[in-house]
Amino acid sequence: MPEAIQYTDEELIARFQEGDEQAYIELVNRYRNRLMTFVYRFVNDFELAEDIVQDTLLKVYTHRHFYKEIAKFSTWIYTIAGNLAKTELRKRKRRKVTNLSQMSRDDRVYEIPADDADTGDRVQGQFAEKQLQKAIQSLPLHFRTVVILRDLQELSYEEISNIVNVPLGTVKSRINRARLQLQKALKEYR
Numbered sequence: 001m002p003e004a005i006q007y008t009d010e011e012l013i014a015r016f017q018e019g020d021e022q023a024y025i026e027l028v029n030r031y032r033n034r035l036m037t038f039v040y041r042f043v044n045d046f047e048l049a050e051d052i053v054q055d056t057l058l059k060v061y062t063h064r065h066f067y068k069e070i071a072k073f074s075t076w077i078y079t080i081a082g083n084l085a086k087t088e089l090r091k092r093k094r095r096k097v098t099n100l101s102q103m104s105r106d107d108r109v110y111e112i113p114a115d116d117a118d119t120g121d122r123v124q125g126q127f128a129e130k131q132l133q134k135a136i137q138s139l140p141l142h143f144r145t146v147v148i149l150r151d152l153q154e155l156s157y158e159e160i161s162n163i164v165n166v167p168l169g170t171v172k173s174r175i176n177r178a179r180l181q182l183q184k185a186l187k188e189y190r
Contacts, residue, residue: 035077043089132186
């Protein structure tokens, strides 16, 4: 039996950019476990790490033509995963502060006993993440796309305008409307 040809990551992404779906599958097989380990160290939550890795691999799929061989493929994919993980950590931090600031005095007198000090935080974070994900998924695609690119990927308005191929003013309007819909959806989940 002939030995399988071993392509470099850069050769695989080039093949994928030309339409070879098998090249994408090979990249996923090479990076999925490495990315899980990397992202889990950021977020310390297995389910969330899985979601972030899935988002990373989806980004590689949908943004394959953005990769240029000026950097190693591994640098590109880890940058995507790291940015997603960092964004999630910032969102968690903001949510925690927001939740505390919205509590009334009566709410503060209750304590949740737990053997593990951060069990409640972890459960609350997982629940909030699921609700946020559900809310994002409920957005129309044109709103979902721009709000993810802006708030999760932290791309500039100009970059988003180029990616979705709509005028800058439309991008800003869609982001504002998407955020309002997200706020409304998240209030309903509470």
